[in-house]
Amino acid sequence: MDLTERYNSEKFMMYDLARANIETYHNYNLMGIIMSGSLLTYVFSKFIFNANVTLKMPLDFWSMTDIFCAFINMIGFSLLYTITPDDVLDYKAT
Numbered sequence: 693m694d695l696t697e698r699y700n701s702e703k704f705m706m707y708d709l710a711r712a713n714i715e716t717y718h719n720y721n722l723m724g725i726i727m728s729g730s731l732l733t734y735v736f737s738k739f740i741f742n743a744n745v746t747l748k749m750p751l752d753f754w755s756m757t758d759i760f761c762a763f764i765n766m767i768g769f770s771l772l773y774t775i776t777p778d779d780v781l782d783y784k785a786t
Contacts, residue, residue, distance in 0.1 A: 703781075706781055707777050707781060710777035710780045710781055711777045714775060714776070714777060714780070717772070718773065721769050721772060721773050724765065724769045725765075725766055725769045725770070727765075728761075728762045728763075728765040728766045728769065729762070729766070731758050731761070731762040731765075732758075732759065732762045732763075734758070735755050735758050735759050735762075738751070738755060
């Protein structure tokens, strides 16, 4: 086996490994989006509660932080869902 064939064989194996790991990650990605959505549901339920009672629950710092973190997580998970093996592998470095 000459060097070109070996390089192409290793490149294919790395591509296949990256593809398999990305497919595994996609399962966890969905769980992350669902958990972030549940955090948003919690904060929105606080808004609904406040709309229907006389004694309001204040929108504290932690609720605002929950909203921010949930949106950032959902954006991050959505961006990572679109990753491809070519994005992971840097062929120029080899």
